[in-house]
Amino acid sequence: MTPTATYRLQIQPEFPFSAAGEAVPYLAALGVSHLHLSPVLGAVPGSTHGYDVVDHARVRDELGGEAGLRALADTARTHGLGLVLDIVPNHMAASPRYNRPLWEVLREGPVSPYARWFDIDWESGGGKVLLPVLGHRIGDELDRLEVDGEMLRYYDHLFPLREGTAGLPLPELLDAQWYRLTWWRLARTELNYRRFFTISDLIGVRVEDPAVFVATHAKVLELMQDGVIDGLRIDHPDGLADPGTYLRRLGEATAGRWTVVEKILTGDERLPADWAVAGTTGYDALHRIDGLFADPAGVGELLRHYRDYAGPSGDRGGYWESTVRRAAYKVLTHELAAETAFLVRTAEQICAADPALRDHAPWTLRVALRELLVRLPVYRPYVTAGGPTPDTAEATLDPETVRQAAASFPVAEEAAAVGVVRDLALGKLGDGPAHAAFCARFAQTSSALRAKSVEDTAFYRYAPLVSAGEVGGDPGAPAVSPSEFHAFCARLARDWPGSGTVLTTHDTKRSADVRARIAVLTECPERWAELLGLLTTPAPDPHLAWIAWQTAFGFGRPDPERLGPALLKSVREAGLHTSWTEQNPAYEQAVADFVAAGPAGPPYSAVARFARALDPYVRANTLGAALVHLTMPGVPDLYQGTEGTYLALVDPDNRRPPVPVDPSDEKLAVTTTALLLRRDFPDVFGESGTYAPVSAEGSAAAHCLAFCRSGEVVTAVTRLSLRLADAGGWRDTELPLPAGVWLDLLAPEREFTGRVAVRELFAVRPVALLKRVVRTAPGARG
Structure with a gap:
């Protein structure tokens, strides 16, 4: 069955199956239907994440072994919960001692x-x-x-x-x-050997080979057949040679159990319709939800202040698209040089064996490959050599992309190599072993390039709004209008109603609550710029200072033990003054000194005063994002601890064992109410449910986002609440509710009907969750 909601637990030696079992009664009362476990198969000893798999045939002993997993499943079953498991088909740890x-x-x-x-x-x-x-x-x-x-x-x-x-x-x-x-x-x-991204410690696995598929999935399928596991999360399908075929094979082996894939969709890119999955893990939803709480006008103002303050240019993030392109060139020619060399050698072999292609010089093939790869607008095309070319693959390498790549050549005749490389990448020039190898590796390399150049480089180089730098996001245009959000939800409800949705994961660079705080800066960019003018602690460079102060504001407290590592990681990922492989000790020490003296030191008191004045608007963002996530189409996945206020930075900070949530936390009350509603009315939110926008009317209508699920539940939230306050509040704004009497489950004594004054709707909280009341008799409530 499709889950109503999942709860992600990072299973690790410090939080094994037994600890998860102790949390089951609490999680069942929270209202989720399934526990979502991080990878649990044999991994490198001491691993805190489990993605460094070494043995697919056994459950990891450090976590409690297979007996511990089965005991957890039994405990979960007694409380009405199932298990969803994260699996890693693409790679293993390149550690022969354990592999x-x-x-x-x-x-x-x-x-x-x-x-x-x-x-x-x-x-x-x-x-x-x-x-x-x-x-x-x-x-x-x-x-x-x-x-x-x-x-x-x-x-x-x-x-x-x-x-x-x-x-x-x-x-x-x-x-x-x-x-x-x-x-x-x-x-x-x-x-x-093929690796995961640029991590040589993780060696790629040829799961496209049927025998390898069987060997690496036998234990997972056994656990599923035995009723221990109910669904799967597939890690990094873009690393596979043929994701579509793999997912079909997996779907057949699991008899179509609920499965979602960690597929990163870029812009308006759609998930391949023929994939045998329920949908993505939800980064596409994360971008749309976050975008609702970013003010488009303020984003532009913030960018202007960023350029004035940090002085970015060239590689240093002056403009988003150019930052991505420059980062892609660097990654491709440095970190992915071995992968590029393989593709060039393979293309040379194919051309040498074909009289019609023999006169393409190796350097032209190399340049053509580079210029096409850096221009791919998405992570990869989905095509196999000799097979049909999907329309999506053609769009990935469209004529305009080819034209731009060809413009890199001084002589038009030499630019013909671009067409050759494109046709090889789309599997159009043959189906021999070399053709198949090039086609598959081009796609695998393009996904690694996109991840490393965008997620791990450009996001840290272009930072006017640091909260926009999340997987699947668009820092160049982070704001999402209500109409865009509604259109996305309508597509989700129609095409992928069982898709996952998320706000925080083990991979997000900042938790949802940190991002919700930072997003408020788009509503007061002038005030932010004034604050920065008062923060005079010397920094190694102004770009770092901008990122550090925004991060400290979002994190909410001056904690050197957590801020320091996160900011050190940001400068290494950016690769402008230091990097993971070419570390600059003097610069890194200057970063540590700045963090200790500034964002994690006494000057933070000025940030704290600034933040306190913004607390009401942070509250609106935090509760609004949480409620939208929990009631929009799809299956919401809650990361451990995010049912309450959860402030975390990039890994490993966000992978610490969970801590109890304060029972008085307002976000916990909103989360629990929404989850229990989903559990009690699965048809309202499930695959047969419907989605319809509910439009506010009046002078402040743009600040109210509302939608109705299956005619039975209305979600309404406040967006851009600081701008709303500055403009005079709700005034004449009303929300026309569908016919009937509606009870606000977040304030149960309050009922509404017909046209509701939004100021009354949000009198208790900046969000409302309305359930249609069914009267069973005069004066009675059903």
């Missing part, structure tokens, strides 16, 4: 039955798998390598030895293996 399939490949080479599990380019590696694990060049590390029986040891790394090589002298022994140990910095250009 047995990889161990066997390294021991036996390409003849190993496990060699088919991984995308390894044996030819480019000279018949060896490159393992970038050494701290320095191998010549400086030989004394730290030692033979231990049939293994090779390097600190806590263990590697198998090829049969018959254990007794060789070390230099000969190293040359005799099916792998090559190298300096970690060589991964950027020399790596010859």
Whole structure:
């Protein structure tokens, strides 16, 4: 069955299955229908997230093992709850010590039955798998390598030895293996296995191979067949060679159980209609909900102040589109250099074997590939070599994209390489092994490029409104009008009623409540600029200062232990003054000193005074976003602790074990009321339910967003409440309710009918949740 609402728990050694079991009675009373568990299969010991899978055949012992998972399922069942499990089909940890399939490949080479599990380019590696694990060049590390029986040891790394090589002298022994140990910095250009994004510690899995699919999904399918698991969340389907086929195969194996995919949709991009899923995990909804509470005029004013204060230009985020493009060039030519080289080599092989393509010079193929990849407006096309080309794939590499890419060539005849690369990417030039490899890897590389250049770079370089830098968002145009939101909800109700919706996840850079606070700045950009003029603590650069003060304002307290790591991560991700791989100790120390002296020090008192004056408007944003999320079409997923006020920054800050929510928290009351309503009236909100806008009328109508679910429930919230107050309040604004008597479940003594003065509707709270009253007899209420 489709869940009515799910609750995400980050299962980890500090919060195992037993701890989750203790939370079940509370979560059942909250009103959710399913617990949503982070990955629970065998992972690297000590992992706090579980995405570094090493063993698909067992449930992780550190969490309580399979017995613990089954006991949790039993406890959940007794309280009316089911389980949804997050699974990771795309990658495993590249740690041979714990990853047995990889161990066997390294021991036996390409003849190993496990060699088919991984995308390894044996030819480019000279018949060896490159393992970038050494701290320095191998010549400086030989004394730290030692033979231990049939293994090779390097600190806590263990590697198998090829049969018959254990007794060789070390230099000969190293040359005799099916792998090559190298300096970690060589991964950027020399790596010859597919990885997750740019993380060499996570090796890609060829789940498109039927045998690999069976081996990696047997335990999950067994748990589902036994009734332990009811649904699935699929991590990063864009990393797969053929997501559509994978999802069809999975749907058949699970008999169509509820499944959502972590698919990031860009702009107006739609989820492929033929995917055998209920929908996405909900980042598309997150962007629309957040956008409702961003003032479009204020966004423009804030951008002007940002440019004046931070002085961004070029790489430093002066303009959104150019920031994304520059970041994409950098990621493609540096972090993804090995992936680019594979595509160029493959294209060269295809052209060399085809007389009609033979005269395309390698450099033209390289430039064409680069110019097309950096211009992709979405994460990837969905097409397989030799198969039909979906319209969505054609749109991804449309004529205008091709024209812009071709303009990079000085000679038109050389620009013809752009068409060749495009047709290879769309599977139009053949269906041989090389064609299939190029088509699949182009799509996989484009998704990695988009994630790294946008999510992990541009979001940190372009920051007039830092809350807009979330997955699936558009920092260049963060505001969403009510009409745009209603159109999105109508499509969701019609096409994907079982899709997931979220506001906070384990991957959001800032929790929903932090973003709701920051969004208020779009309603008072002049006041924000005045405040910054008073905050004179010296910063390493003004761009960092802008981000740091907005982050501190959103976080709500001067906490160096949590603000410091988040801001250090932001400057490393931006890669302007320091980075993860080229760290600048002096700059990073200056960042730490600034945070301690400014956002996490005494000057924060000025921010606190500023924030207190905005508390009523923060309240409206926080409660409004929560109520819209819980009552709009789709299946809401609540991240642990977000039923109450939850202030968290980027991981690992947001992955700490949950703490109890204050029972008096107003957000908890709103959340519980909405969830219990969903549980008690599943038809109103479920796949058969309907969605209809309810339009306010009057001078402040734009500040009231309302909609009706199945004619039985009306949600109404206040948006842009500070602008509303500055304009004189609700005045003559009314909300015409559908026929009937309506009870506000958030203030049960209050009933409404007909045309309601919005100032009366929101007299108790800036939000209202109305349920149609059914009278069973005169004077009685049903």
